[in-house]
Structure formats: structure tokens, C-alpha cells
Amino acid sequence: MGRTVPEQPDHGWPLEEGLSRLSELYGLRVLTIRAFEDALKRFHHRYFQGNETVLEIGSGAGFLKEHWPNFSERWVHSDAQPGFLAHTREKLGAGSYVAGSVYQLPFTDDSFDAVGGCGVFDVFRDLETACREAYRVLRPGGLFFSITDLGVDYEAVADEFAQQRIPLRMRRKTKVPSFFSRDVEKIQIDYLPEEHLDAFLESVGMTREEMDACPQITSDFAFDTFAKKQGFSGRAHCFEHFDKLIPDYMELFTRYAIPLDTNAYFTEKLRKTLARSFGEHAVHLEKMQGYYQGKRTPEQEKQEVRAFVYENQGDRVQPSGCYLPWIIEYELYRLTHQRFPNFAKRIEPPVAEVVNLDVVVARKQ
Numbered sequence: 001m002g003r004t005v006p007e008q009p010d011h012g013w014p015l016e017e018g019l020s021r022l023s024e025l026y027g028l029r030v031l032t033i034r035a036f037e038d039a040l041k042r043f044h045h046r047y048f049q050g051n052e053t054v055l056e057i058g059s060g061a062g063f064l065k066e067h068w069p070n071f072s073e074r075w076v077h078s079d080a081q082p083g084f085l086a087h088t089r090e091k092l093g094a095g096s097y098v099a100g101s102v103y104q105l106p107f108t109d110d111s112f113d114a115v116g117g118c119g120v121f122d123v124f125r126d127l128e129t130a131c132r133e134a135y136r137v138l139r140p141g142g143l144f145f146s147i148t149d150l151g152v153d154y155e156a157v158a159d160e161f162a163q164q165r166i167p168l169r170m171r172r173k174t175k176v177p178s179f180f181s182r183d184v185e186k187i188q189i190d191y192l193p194e195e196h197l198d199a200f201l202e203s204v205g206m207t208r209e210e211m212d213a214c215p216q217i218t219s220d221f222a223f224d225t226f227a228k229k230q231g232f233s234g235r236a237h238c239f240e241h242f243d244k245l246i247p248d249y250m251e252l253f254t255r256y257a258i259p260l261d262t263n264a265y266f267t268e269k270l271r272k273t274l275a276r277s278f279g280e281h282a283v284h285l286e287k288m289q290g291y292y293q294g295k296r297t298p299e300q301e302k303q304e305v306r307a308f309v310y311e312n313q314g315d316r317v318q319p320s321g322c323y324l325p326w327i328i329e330y331e332l333y334r335l336t337h338q339r340f341p342n343f344a345k346r347i348e349p350p351v352a353e354v355v356n357l358d359v360v361v362a363r364k365q
């Protein structure tokens with residue numbers, strides 16, 4: 001059976017500056033770290049005994065193992081970046097560290113009781129081969145798992161849509177209505193589904209043939225045509241009216257576009273891909289929530305307390321983050337802290353951490 005090994009690294013991984021990119025992820029995870037451990041503990045009890053051999057794919061800087069205390073030496077870290085593995089070995093010690101691409105896992109068939117990864121399958125451009133390889137190295141009866149904590153890599157999703165020539169628009173949205181009142185920010189992604197495309201093209205004055213002739217399909221692929229329809233001879237000509245024309249164009253785009261929930265999109269894609277190796281009934285999706293309430297960790301003290309939205313590009317707002325249920329008490333603590341830091345420590349109210357995980361599991365028959 002021929003295997004494809006893409007020449008390009010997967011969606012910017014591995015990068016030379018990869019470690020700093022990984023530490024950015026750590027910075028975000030600081031806010032939900034104990035909630036993550038809470039969810040992981042329940043995941044462990046549901047699916048594991050603790051004596052399994054586990055292969056982690058794309059282990060990066062070792063985040064998953066660091067917070068999953070079981071398995072000791074029976075955990076095998078693997079990653080395409082040997083530098084990440086060296087860094088992780090220095091930090092965690094126990095276990096094995098094996099460099100290699102997910103497209104050609106350097107293990108014999110039926111080697112592991114469990115194979116999986118965290119925040120990783122969404123970066124693989126050839127998901128089919130990645131899943132087939134995971135299936136191959138898993139023993140019969142073994143468990144595949146994929147955990148998504150920070151939300152999927154929306155740039156990878158945007159690339160995929162661009163390749164399929166589906167018009168897509170990405171924008172940063174703040175103040176998403178939710179009971180977390182302040183500083184909630186998320187990336188909103190809208191795309192033009194096939195069934196709305198003709199209506200959109202008609203509204204901007206473009207034909208399918210003209211669209212097919214566009215070398216690249218971006219969110220403003222039809223803007224020049226739209227500007228011409230408004231009586232402008234091209235971008236240069238409409239320059240001074242640009243500020244007005246762009247919102248008009250974008251309004252039409254938004255009218256025919258629908259929001260894309262990137263997590264749901266990816267989870268379904270992973271489910272379908274796994275089903276081809278594992279079988280339709282062997283794959284399950286679940287949402288897991290982790291919760292923790294207590295004093296802030298030293299790392300959390302360095303960050304402003306606020307709510308973050310990592311997931312859900314659709315209407316639903318499902319925040320993961322670290323927030324304060326008692327705003328008034330916290331304001332009091334803040335005021336006191338300026339003059340009497342030691343006393344303030346004693347009246348500091350607890351924060352709540354919430355994490356929402358998308359989990360996909362599959363059992364090899």
C-alpha cells in the first residue's frame with residue numbers, strides 16, 4: 001500500500017521557532033490547567049486501567065503527559081521535531097522518545113494499547129494517512145483518542161476551504177454575548193455554501209465562469225466585479241470610495257454566508273476519516289468538561305483574569321477560561337492589594353476554571 005509523505009511541514013509545523021509557538025499555547029493553557037487535569041482524570045477512569053502502553057502522536061513540548069500522571073515508562077512520545085522531544089525528555093524524563101512523521105510511524109503493526117494526541121490531528125494535512133497509521137500500530141481492541149482543548153487550528157481550516165475554492169471570511173469579534181461580560185474575543189468564520197453561491201454571485205454581478213477564472217478564492221474574490229457594477233472602472237478608480245464599497249461588498253458576503261463552527265467541522269471530518277479504518281460504529285465523539293475552583297496559581301496571577309473563548313465559531317458560545325464568579329470581592333481584593341498585599345492574600349476570592357474538550361475515540365476491532 002503506497003503512503004504519501006507530504007514534502008511541506010504540516011500547517012507551519014514543525015517550525016524553527018516551534019518551541020516559542022508551543023510556549024504560546026502553554027500561556028493560554030495556564031488559565032485552565034487544573035480544569036484540564038480534572039477532565040483528563042475522568043477520561044482516564046472511563047477508558048484506561050493505567051497499565052497500557054500509549055503512543056502519543058505530535059507530543060510537542062509534552063503538555064499532555066505532563067498532566068496525565070499514569071503509565072510512567074509505558075508512554076511513548078513521538079513527534080516530527082526531534083528538538084521538541086529533546087526538550088520534553090529533559091523536562092519529563094520517564095518514557096520513550098521517538099522522532100518520526102505520523103505519515104510513516106516508526107513502529108511495527110499492533111504495537112500499542114492506545115494511540116492518540118492532543119491538539120494535533122487538525123494540523124495534519126493528510127488526515128487519511130495519519131489515521132491509517134494510527135490504526136496500523138494499534139493492537140486489536142486498542143483505543144485511539146484525539147483531544148482538542150484550545151479549539152482547532154482555524155488557519156488550517158481556512159487553507160482547506162481555499163483549496164476547495166469555497167469563499168471564506170475570517171474576522172476577530174469581541175464582546176460575544178455571554179454571561180462572561182468582559183473581554184470575550186473569538187474568531188468568527190463565515191463561508192459561502194454551494195447552495196447560496198449563485199445568489200451571491202448574482203448580487204455582485206459575477207458569473208460562475210468568471211469565478212472559475214479567478215486564480216484564488218479569497219473573501220474579496222468578487223470585489224472588483226462588484227466595484228465595476230457600481231460604476232467604478234477598477235480598484236484604483238474606486239480608491240476614494242473604498243471605505244464605503246468594502247462594507248457594502250462585505251454586507252452582501254455576510255448576507256449569503258453561514259457561520260462555520262470549526263471544531264464541529266473538524267470533529268466530523270476526523271470521525272468520517274477514522275470510520276474508514278475503524279468502522280462506522282467503532283468511532284465516538286464526546287464533549288468533556290473540566291472544572292476547578294480555588295486560588296489562582298502563580299502563573300495565573302501574572303495574567304489578567306478574564307474569560308476566553310477558544311472554541312465554537314457558530315452561534316453557541318462555549319467558553320473555556322478562568323474567570324471570577326465574585327467580581328465585587330475581587331475588586332475589594334485589588335484595592336486592598338495595593339496597600340496591604342499580605343492581608344489581601346487572605347481575602348482573595350477563588351477563581352473558577354472551566355475547560356471544554358472535544359474528544360474523539362475509536363476502538364480497533
Ligand SMILES: C[S@@+](CC[C@H](N)C(=O)[O-])C[C@H]1O[C@@H](n2cnc3c(N)ncnc32)[C@H](O)[C@@H]1O
Nearest residue numbers: 010013014058059060063079080101102118119
Ligand atoms: C499544535 S502542536 C501540538 C503539540 C502538543 N500535542 C500540545 O498539545 O501542546 C502540533 C505538533 O505536531 C507536530 N507535527 C506536525 N506535523 C507532524 C507530522 N507530520 N508528524 C508528526 N508530528 C507532527 C509538531 O511538531 C507539533 O509538536
